Each structure stands twice: as structure tokens, then as C-alpha cells.
Amino acid sequence: MSTFLGSLWWMLVALGVLVTFHEFGHFWVARRCGVKVLRFSIGFGRPLWTRHGKDGTEYVVAALPLGGYVRMLDEREDHVPAHQLDQAFNRKPVLQRMAIVAAGPAANLLLAFALLWTMLVIGRPDYAPVIGKATGIAAQAGLRTGDRILAVGERETPTWSEAGMALTVAVLDRQPVQVRVQGGDGEESTRTLALDRLPASIDELRALEATGLIARHQLWPAIVGSVRADTPAWGVLAEGDRITAIDATPIASFDDIPPAVAALGTRGGPGMVEIERDGERLALELTPVRLVVGPGSSAWALGVAPAERRMPATDAVLRVGPLDAIPAAVRETGFQMRQLVEMVGRAFAGKVSVQNTVAGPLTIAQAANDFASRGAAWFLNFLALLSVSLALINLLPIPVLDGGHLLYYLIELARGRPLGERAMAAGQYLGLALVAGLMGLAFYNDILHLVS
Incomplete structure (x- = not known):
């Protein structure tokens, strides 16, 4: 399957699952409150599949799979027969209407919990949080090659993904952070990364690089891919040798390799190059020479080029038992909610670019395909994050969204009567303008990402 078709397919799968659960939340609570549901639709536009249930609800799958809706009996939208007035949404007490509206986002949060629980039980393959190289601030803090990161701040880091996310968030906040590590000798210690000393101009997409930490699995293996003719390595080193x-x-x-070769060349004379070849360890004598590496420039070199860079096999799994996964999934759902809210706050504070905060359908489609290619557990993790995002977006106090309706009902509770039709209509127009602007920003960001 091509990248384009794969991205399209997995985005449709993701949206289908999230929208179905969101609308089912509205549907289920509406039925519990005695509201008659006229239509339950997944998608908009021309119906592709329709079924009329015994409960009187029309179930629809429509052509445009970018959302969905639940249409309820309501006097504000159509004539309601006298014998059905008690089933009309607008006739229900305000607390019941609030429960029906809030049920959609609540369903998405419950779905996120279920997805994360499943992910934790089946196990998400990942890389061990082992440092491959430490420079800059990380080296100044005392972090060393081979250290295993156990926790960043209060967040445990069983895999590199958790460590990377926690470190990225700490960089964005520019606050010193405690990093608990286990050295190669098994001893545990706590180091302080002085992230408050980082420059303000760091690109948030490269925040982790600013710490000076490189994971072990991210290192380019020192394996010889080719040997240049008429160089010191010619006839001595061979393809596949590990230096x-x-x-x-x-x-x-x-x-x-380059700095070590440069040091040897500056010192002068031959040096021993230790390699692994076919399971054997060898020490070979080589003398660097200066080779042309660019227009008008040269450097000390042996004459070897690296092998093709490939990601190694995963060496860690994020997995817990079914019972332990329950509180773990609750914590992770709360963590994702908190991080999304704080990320919006950082965007308003100017700490992160809006361009990297608001994602459009093209970016989501690419991400869906990428996570799906990593396996079921990774895709479940991605769906959970999207589900939490959908819940929080719908809770924004913007008219036309669930949060806007909840705001109206809170005002009704405070005033003792609903807002006037003119005020509600003005709010709807304002809400549509805000949503349109948000969608425009998302598409604009998509185009920028594609161009870059």
C-alpha cells in the first residue's frame, strides 16, 4: 500500500472510531434521559448505508467521513407532536441537557482509557532509555554514555519514548529538571539538567537535541560500508568491520571516528585501529592522511565510509499486567490531558509555535500511517491521544462545540432562564467564525509542513 493510500486509510479508521464513540456518548445518555433520537449519523452528506431501528432511530453511514452527529427531537428544529413533547430535548431539565452534551467528550476520554489499557496489556515495542552519547548540558550535568534514564522529574521512564517526551516538555518550560539514572555499575544517582540556561531561540521540534542527549539506538553504528581505493584503509579494513x-x-x-582520526593525525605516526570482524577482535596499524573532503578543504581520514543507516530492532517493551494496567491507563490519560492543556498554554504564552501546535488532516493522516506501520500497540497509543484531543477540543467554550452549549446551559442555570434567541444566534455565528479560523490555520500548517 502506498504512503498516500495508507495515510488516507488509517486516518479514516481513526476518525471513524473516534467519531462513533463520541456520538454514541451523546446517543446513549440522551436515550437514558428519555430523549427521542431521530438519527445517528457517522459522516455527513449523502447516506451510503441506512437502517431504521426498532427504537425509531435512523442509523446512517454518510459519504463524508469527517465527523458525525446525533439528531434529537427538538421543538427548535421541527414541529413536535403533542404526544411526544416529553421526549423533546429542549423540554428536558437543564442538568439533563448538560449531561447529554458532556457525554460526547466523556465517551472520548473513556475510549482513551480503554485504548491505553489495551496498549499496556499487549505491550508497546520500544527502545531502552539508555544514553548513547552525552554532550553539552547533559555532559555538564554528569550524564554519561551507558546511563539508563529511570525518571525525568516525577515521570517514570521505562522506555526512550517516555524519557524523550518528558525531556522535551522540560526543555519547552526552560526549567531545571532532575534526571534519575542508573549507571553501568548498577548504582543509581540523580543529575540536574540546567535547562534554564538554554537559549530562547530553540526550535521545539528539536528540543530533545538541545539537551545534548543521544539515545543508544540513535547512534550511527561504526560499521564500515565501503573503503576508498588508495587510502590507508584500502586492503586493511573491509566492508562490515565494526570499529x-x-x-x-x-x-x-x-x-x-573523525575526531579520533584527527587526533591521531595531529599526533603523527601510526596508531592501532581495533575492529570486530566475523566475531573476532583485531588490532590493525593505520596511519591517517589528509584527504579532500570538500571544495578547498581537507581533513585527516582513513578512507572509510559508513554503512547504510538502519534503525536497530527494538530492545524494550512497555507492558504491564491487566490489573496494574487499570491505574496506569488512568494516569496516562490524565497525563495526556494535562500535556495538551499545557501545550495550548505554551502556545498562547509564545513558548511554542502555533505552527507546531495545531495540526490539520494531512498531518494527522501522515501520523496515523506512521504509527500504524509501527504495530497495533503504537496505533492504539496514537488513537488514545487523538481521542483525548477530540474531547478537549469539544470542551472549548466556543458556540457550535459541546463546550459552547455547556456554557449556554451554565448561563441558564445562573439566570434561571435560557438566553434569548438573538444572543444565541450571535454566539453561533461567532462560534462558526472561530471554528473556520481554526480549520484554516490547521490547513495552512499542513501546507507549510508539506512544502518544508
Whole structure:
């Protein structure tokens, strides 16, 4: 399946699941409150599939799968026979109307909990939170190659994804953060990353890089991919050799080779290059020479190029038992809610770019395809995040959204009577303008991402 078709398919799957649960929340509570539901529709536009239930509800799957709705009996929309007035939405007490409206976002939060519980039980493959290289602020804090990150602040980090997210959030807030690690000797210690010393101009998409931490699995293996003819390595090193040390300097990744070779070249004379070949450890004598590396520039080199860079196999799994997964899923749902709210706050405060905060359908489609390609657990994690996002967006106090209706009902509770039709109509127009502006911003961000 092509990337385009895969992105389209997984976005439709994601939207279908989230919208169905959202609208079912409205539907279920409306029925419990005695409101007659006329139509339950997944999608908008021309119906592709229709069924009339014994309960009198018309169930529809429509052509445009970008939302859905529940149409209830309501005197404000159509004539209601006298014998059905007690089933009309507008005739119900304000608290019941509030419950019906809030049920949609609540259903999305319950869905997020269920998705995260399932993800935790089946296990999400990931990488161990082991540091491959520490520079800059991380090195100044005392973090070292081989340290396992156990926690960042108050958040436990069983995998690199949790560690990366926690560190990214800490960078955005520019606050010092405590990092608990376990060294190669098994001893635990706590280091302080002085993130308040970072410059304000850091791109939030590269926030993790600003810490100076590189994960072990992100290192480019020091494996020889090719050897240049008529260079010191020609006839000595071979494709597939793993370089482990140069002149007694340990080599963890291919990025470590140039500085080690430069140091050897500056010192002068031959040096020992230690390698692994076919399971054997060898020490070979080589003398660097200066080779042209660009227009008018040269550098000390051996004449080797790296092998094709590939992500290694995952070496960790985020998994807990069914019972332990219940509180864990509750905590993770709350964590995602808190992070989304705080991210909106950072956008208003100018700490993060709105361009990287508001995502449109194209970005969501690409993300859906990417997460689906990683496996079921990752896609469930992605669906949970989308479900929480949908719940919080719908709770915004914007007319036409669930939060706007809840605001109207709160005003009705305070005043003892509903708002006038003129005020509600003005609110609807304002809400439509705000939603249209938000959608426009999302599409604009999508276009910028595609162009870049």
C-alpha cells in the first residue's frame, strides 16, 4: 500500500472510531434521559448505508467521513407532536441537557482509557532509555554514555519514548529538571539538567537535541560500508568491520571516528585501529592522511565510509499486567490531558509555535500511517491521544462545540432562564467564525509542513 493510500486509510479508521464513540456518548445518555433520537449519523452528506431501528432511530453511514452527529427531537428544529413533547430535548431539565452534551467528550476520554489499557496489556515495542552519547548540558550535568534514564522529574521512564517526551516538555518550560539514572555499575544517582540556561531561540521540534542527549539506538553504528581505493584503509579494513577503538580512544558510533582520526593525525605516526570482524577482535596499524573532503578543504581520514543507516530492532517493551494496567491507563490519560492543556498554554504564552501546535488532516493522516506501520500497540497509543484531543477540543467554550452549549446551559442555570434567541444566534455565528479560523490555520500548517 502506498504512503498516500495508507495515510488516507488509517486516518479514516481513526476518525471513524473516534467519531462513533463520541456520538454514541451523546446517543446513549440522551436515550437514558428519555430523549427521542431521530438519527445517528457517522459522516455527513449523502447516506451510503441506512437502517431504521426498532427504537425509531435512523442509523446512517454518510459519504463524508469527517465527523458525525446525533439528531434529537427538538421543538427548535421541527414541529413536535403533542404526544411526544416529553421526549423533546429542549423540554428536558437543564442538568439533563448538560449531561447529554458532556457525554460526547466523556465517551472520548473513556475510549482513551480503554485504548491505553489495551496498549499496556499487549505491550508497546520500544527502545531502552539508555544514553548513547552525552554532550553539552547533559555532559555538564554528569550524564554519561551507558546511563539508563529511570525518571525525568516525577515521570517514570521505562522506555526512550517516555524519557524523550518528558525531556522535551522540560526543555519547552526552560526549567531545571532532575534526571534519575542508573549507571553501568548498577548504582543509581540523580543529575540536574540546567535547562534554564538554554537559549530562547530553540526550535521545539528539536528540543530533545538541545539537551545534548543521544539515545543508544540513535547512534550511527561504526560499521564500515565501503573503503576508498588508495587510502590507508584500502586492503586493511573491509566492508562490515565494526570499529571499536582508534589509538585507544573508544568508538561508540561512526560520528566518533573523525575526531579520533584527527587526533591521531595531529599526533603523527601510526596508531592501532581495533575492529570486530566475523566475531573476532583485531588490532590493525593505520596511519591517517589528509584527504579532500570538500571544495578547498581537507581533513585527516582513513578512507572509510559508513554503512547504510538502519534503525536497530527494538530492545524494550512497555507492558504491564491487566490489573496494574487499570491505574496506569488512568494516569496516562490524565497525563495526556494535562500535556495538551499545557501545550495550548505554551502556545498562547509564545513558548511554542502555533505552527507546531495545531495540526490539520494531512498531518494527522501522515501520523496515523506512521504509527500504524509501527504495530497495533503504537496505533492504539496514537488513537488514545487523538481521542483525548477530540474531547478537549469539544470542551472549548466556543458556540457550535459541546463546550459552547455547556456554557449556554451554565448561563441558564445562573439566570434561571435560557438566553434569548438573538444572543444565541450571535454566539453561533461567532462560534462558526472561530471554528473556520481554526480549520484554516490547521490547513495552512499542513501546507507549510508539506512544502518544508
